[in-house]
Amino acid sequence: MTEPVATPPRGPIVFVAHSGQVSGAEKVMLDLVRAALADGHAVTVACPAGPLVDRLPPAVDHLVIDHLGLTGESGVARIVGGTQLIARWFRTGRRLRTVAASPGVSVVVNSLNALPAVRLAAGTRGMSWLVHDTVITGRQRAVIRLSRTGIRRAVAVSDATAAPLRALRVPVDVRHNGVAWPVDALPDTLHTPPVVGMLALLTPWKGHRVVLDAVADLPGVRVEFAGGHFPGDVDHVAALRARAAQPDLDGRVQFLGHLDLCEALRRFDIVVSASVEPEAGPLSVLEAMAYGRPVIGTDHGGTTEFLAGGAGVLVPPGDPAALADALRRVLSDAALRARMVDDARRRVAERHDLSVTLPAMLADLLR
Incomplete structure (x- = not known):
């Protein structure tokens, strides 16, 4: 009797998030993490400590990294924060290198703010970027130019988000966000007061x-x-x-x-x-x-x-x-x-x- 051929394991994936908070971008990443696990991928999520970690499925490995974005500072504090951010990019790049540069690993970056750190970690092997940021500022464009040679593919969640990336010669496709469907509509009677x-x-x-x-x-x-x-x-x-x-x-x-x-x-x-x-x-x-x-x-x-x-x-x-x-x-x-x-x-x-x-x-x- 012929033994059934085992399906080989799928390649590991490292998702990188710049924040440990949970907003829309992180919710999309969590959906992708669950889908990747269901498809048989080994998954690591690199993100700072925070509520996001508590939402990770048990099968996911968590790699703690620094927060990789500015957090609302203004004036002199923002300048200082920018300098500190660059240091965190280098520190995080070194920390990510052990998992991101391994053969067969796919690296998915969930935030523009994490791109430089992953570029430092992954070298010329490249990363995929799930784009939740509509590029409108010079600072955003500078971050992309700094990281562009490491971006193998970008996937934008809207046409409006893809357009400025094409202007920067970033290879990009559009895949719109989705939500659970079908769901029942909630009652439509207005509250008093509305x-x-x-x-x-x-x-x-x-x-x-x-x-x-x-x-x-x-x-x-x-x-x-x-x-x-x-x-x-x-x-x-x-x-x-x-x-x-x-x-x-x-x-x-x-x-x-x-x-x-x-x-x-x-x-x-x-x-x-x-x-x-x-x-x-x-x-x-x-x-x-x-x-x-x-x-x-x-x-x-x-x-x-x-x-x-x-x-x-x-x-x-x-x-x-x-x-x-x-x-x-x-x-x-x-x-x-x-x-x-x-x-x-x-x-x-x-x-x-x-x-x-x-x-x-x-x-x-x-x-």
Whole structure:
């Protein structure tokens, strides 16, 4: 009798994250980690200590590295932080070299901020880059130029994110983010009073201040922010709390901290993505769309791609008056909310089903 031929083990993968926090980019990486394990890959995740480590599956090896990004500093502190970041890139590169430079290892970088460290570790063998950053600043372009010879392949989560990389001659494909599908829509009855919610880290570019200024003009509407913050953003969070305590908002704003997705969405009537800089492929927008929450988002980056054509309402970034007008219109029109939800859930089903998008994304990163 012929013995069955054993399937050879698939090559090991090292995922590198610049932060130990968990936001949309890290959630996508965790999905890829689970998919890679299911496919038979040995997986190592290199990331700083933090909540992300607690979310890693038991079969994953964790390699502790330094935090590889700036964390909200400004002025002289930002200059000092930049110098320290360069030192951390070199230190992390040496630490990664033992796992990243081994034969047969695929290295997947989950953040622009980690690219230089992995370039130092992997040498000319190259790395794949899962792009969650829409490149708009000179500093971002400088980091990419510094690392470009080590980037074997980039996979961007939106067309808007891919475009500036092509201008920098980075080889890039597009694989959109996905979310669990199918899921049941949450009840659509408005709370009393209605609640405008955000699912985002409390960091300046996410636009929480814009939301506060917009809702200040909408008496009888509440605001709830679900999300933590980076250590360097303590002053920003204090400023948000101070704005929320002013008379035009006092008693109408709640900071929820980290909250389960469905628990947060059940509390909200409308989800806002107010980023003042373009998001690459905001997972919170797709999650709200899937669960039947109307979404208002800023008209740039991946948010435009997700919400265009009736799947949401788009407003100019950094414009509280335009956001207030959009909130007023959506909250007052039940038929509009129903159309937005139907169009959004249809778009998720057609373009963002995780069971389809995730294998395609992993295959492109390993190709």
